[in-house]
Amino acid sequence: MLKKILSLAVLIISVCEGYGQSKQKKVLFVIVDGISGDVIEKIAKPNLDIICKAGGFTRAHVGGGKGTYSQTPTISAVGYNSLLTGTWVNKHNVWDNDIKDPNYQYWTIFRFFKEQYPHKRSAVFSTWLDNRTKLVGDGLPQTDGLRIDYPFDGFELDTIHFPHDKQSEYIHLIDEKVVDQAATYIRTDSPDLSWVYLEYTDDMGHKYGDSEQFHKAIGIMDDQMGRLYRAIEYRQKSFQEDWLIVITTDHGRAPNTGKGHGGQSDRERDTWIVTNAKDLNTHFKEKKGSFTPAIVDIMPTVARHLDVTIPKEQAFELDGVSLTGKISVDQPEIKKEGNKIYLTWNALTKDEKVKIWLSTTNHFEKGERDLYLLMDDVPVENRKAELDVSKLPPGFFKVVIEGKHNSVNRWIVEK
Numbered sequence: 001m002l003k004k005i006l007s008l009a010v011l012i013i014s015v016c017e018g019y020g021q022s023k024q025k026k027v028l029f030v031i032v033d034g035i036s037g038d039v040i041e042k043i044a045k046p047n048l049d050i051i052c053k054a055g056g057f058t059r060a061h062v063g064g065g066k067g068t069y070s071q072t073p074t075i076s077a078v079g080y081n082s083l084l085t086g087t088w089v090n091k092h093n094v095w096d097n098d099i100k101d102p103n104y105q106y107w108t109i110f111r112f113f114k115e116q117y118p119h120k121r122s123a124v125f126s127t128w129l130d131n132r133t134k135l136v137g138d139g140l141p142q143t144d145g146l147r148i149d150y151p152f153d154g155f156e157l158d159t160i161h162f163p164h165d166k167q168s169e170y171i172h173l174i175d176e177k178v179v180d181q182a183a184t185y186i187r188t189d190s191p192d193l194s195w196v197y198l199e200y201t202d203d204m205g206h207k208y209g210d211s212e213q214f215h216k217a218i219g220i221m222d223d224q225m226g227r228l229y230r231a232i233e234y235r236q237k238s239f240q241e242d243w244l245i246v247i248t249t250d251h252g253r254a255p256n257t258g259k260g261h262g263g264q265s266d267r268e269r270d271t272w273i274v275t276n277a278k279d280l281n282t283h284f285k286e287k288k289g290s291f292t293p294a295i296v297d298i299m300p301t302v303a304r305h306l307d308v309t310i311p312k313e314q315a316f317e318l319d320g321v322s323l324t325g326k327i328s329v330d331q332p333e334i335k336k337e338g339n340k341i342y343l344t345w346n347a348l349t350k351d352e353k354v355k356i357w358l359s360t361t362n363h364f365e366k367g368e369r370d371l372y373l374l375m376d377d378v379p380v381e382n383r384k385a386e387l388d389v390s391k392l393p394p395g396f397f398k399v400v401i402e403g404k405h406n407s408v409n410r411w412i413v414e415k
């Protein structure tokens with residue numbers, strides 16, 4: 001009898017292993033504050049290296065389209081919200097750390113996820129409360145009462161347990177508490193979608209600039225990432241879960257001293273992404289000219305891993321492109337001369353057609369619909385299209401290139 005039970009158990013286990021695709025998908029994304037790409041590349045980071053080996057490393061950027069309608073301040077909350085919504089500031093409307101009036105029409109990854117999978121569980125582990133209460137909009141009417149299932153944050157307001165000191169030691173201690181709880185909770189409860197936010201590196205950057213102290217803070221961060229990754233590895237080994245971890249930063253640092261940020265210098269725009277993702281695509285890997293992936297690419301990557309379907313009109317607004325899996329098109333460029341709009345793009349597939357859509361309104365930002373005109377339907381490999389807009393009102397054009405695997409968009413905003 002025992003033998004029979006044992007062989008049945010073996011059968012069940014091997015059947016389960018045979019269905020690799022039924023593995024539960026989980027995501028943890030992490031923002032470690034204010035570490036420019038040049039610094040992360042030159043510093044020892046043994047734990048991040050382990051994660052890179054499983055997936056990859058790329059330099060990346062924040063700041064939107066420099067000198068264009070989507071130029072975005074290289075400021076913390078602005079960057080976080082670009083990650084959460086997959087859009088630049090001209091859409092999500094968080095211009096600084098005051099977070100006065102986020103446009104919640106541009107949904108965060110948490111909202112998309114919980115809308116489609118209300119019973120799956122989300123968590124935010126953060127050294128800054130506003131991330132959850134203002135950016136994610138936990139419990140707000142504007143997010144239709146979206147709930148984060150497991151919040152772990154707000155300790156920066158607790159001056160009894162974390163008395164504020166000038167050296168920001170209390171921020172380091174809060175980061176530690178946040179990481180410890182995230183690692184523990186992942187091991188025991190395995191939330192489906194989690195965000196960890198840590199602040200200490202940026203504090204050291206502001207205080208000391210490019211310095212021993214700043215580099216030491218990055219070393220501490222690397223150790224913290226190791227703790228999170230080991231929790232994920234434990235879940236993967238013991239529970240056969242399929243975890244995606246994405247680690248990034250929200251902005252670089254000022255060119256000369258490394259102290260400030262907020263502007264559009266190369267170094268302030270220069271960031272990076274570390275991930276364990278297995279199926280990284282050309283959009284992640286391609287190093288053509290000055291092209292790098294962007295912080296807005298993380299949201300569609302997370303959505304793809306979690307099998308979140310983004311409805312077409314919302315997908316049309318995304319400024320990011322998934323870093324994994326199949327992609328039809330990226331790197332669109334747009335210009336208008338006279339009555340013509342000239343579009344170009346990079347083709348990442350063959351044998352498919354892309355549709356070129358155009359709207360002269362942006363009602364989406366108010367939660368209403370835009371009327372899109374189908375302007376063209378061309379082979380993706382054409383890599384360009386010319387749109388005659390002589391019969392359309394001037395001023396504003398929202399153009400979408402829709403492929404089989406993704407869409408990209410660009411605006412023309414005339415003064």
Ligand SMILES: [Zn+2]
Nearest residue numbers: 033034076250
């Ligand atoms: Zn920051």
